[in-house]
Amino acid sequence: MPATPPSQDACAPLPILYRDAALVVVAKPSGLLVHRSALARGETRFMVQTLRDQLGQRVYPVHRLDRPTSGVMVFALSPEVATQLAQAFTQQQIAKRYLAVVRGVGPDAERLDYPLREEDGSRPKAQMPAMPAATEIRRLDSVELPVQVDRYPSSRYSLIEARPLSGRRHQIRRHLSQRGYPIIGDAKHGKGNHNRFFKERLDCPRLLLAAVELRFPHPLEGRQxxxxxxxxxxxxxxxxxxxxxxxxxxxxxxxxxxxSPTFATAP
Known part of the structure; x- marks a missing residue:
């Protein structure tokens, strides 16, 4: 089924990337919440409700993307399929590929293996256990701009491919920041001066992180x-x-x- 280009219109329908009797895969726009949250009381549009109204049937989210992150999301069309897909995510049977624009010239290829504390907001971070987390990254390209944003006379940025091997909250954002390559537009883990430069000079006021590929076992087809x-x-x-x-x-x-030996599992 052909996809419509992802739209930034707040009232536009969600782009459908794939649909069958069991599930639907859509392109999530940056800034859209997946479902209602007590932390966003003023919001009126959410993916679950929008997709439900668009398809004329209930949908069931089986994984998440952060609000500022755009990209591929899968929804089940029945509780039974939702259970199967959620188990596949929990058991790390999913292969994910992201693209991120970061500050600096990142490494050619590297595995970031930094434990991360969970961030659920229910208790102080210091009381949360540090959980194993691993992300494989690869620099695809880089650019140097003749503009002084920081203390250097020019500014360098990289295009990073990230493949998370575990599913911790904000994992890619936190791992890249810890490694010294914060994602542009990340208000929490990035650098404000570079974020402002992209917003004011390059018309990019958002987090430059996109989930561009998702591979998972189809619950009915017996294939990936x-x-x-x-x-x-x-x-x-x-x-x-x-x-x-x-x-x-x-x-x-x-x-x-x-x-097919393409799924990566957490250590």
Missing amino acids: LQVSAPLQEDMQQLFERFGWAAHLPQHDIAWHDTD
């Missing part, structure tokens, strides 16, 4: 379904401006045998 999504327009324009157009992901659907 892989769905890729294009970037939102603002990130697409930035890639073209930086000369990174060759790295722009496209909408794609592929099926793989269940024994």
Whole structure:
């Protein structure tokens, strides 16, 4: 099924990347909450309700993306399928690929293996146990701009591919920040001066992190379904401006045998 380009219109329907009798895969826009939250009482639009009204049936989220993160999300169309898919996520049977724009020139390839404390807001971080977390990263490209944003006369940024091998909250954002390459637009783990530069000079006021590919075992087909999504327009324009157009992901659907050795598991 062809996808419509991801839209930033607050009232636009969600782009459908794939749909069958069991599930639907959509492209989440940056800034949209997945479901209602006590922390966002003033919000009136949420993915679950929007998709339910768009499809005319109930939908069941089985994983999450942070509010500022855009990209591929899968929803079950029945409680039974939701249970199966949620188990696949819990058991690390999912392969995820993200693209992030970060400050600095990142490493060619590296595994970030930093334990992370859970951030559920129910108790102080110091009381939360540190859980194992691993993310594989790879620098795809970089750019140097003749603009002084920090203390240097020029500013360097990189395009990073990130593949999380575990599912901790804000894992990619926290891992890249700990490694010294904060994601642009990350208000919590990034650097304000670089965030402001992208917002005011490059028309990118958002977190530059996108889930561009998701691969998971289809609960009915007995095969793995892989769905890729294009970037939102603002990130697409930035890639073209930086000369990174060759790295722009496209909408794609592929099926793989269940024994295909592509799933990564947490250590």
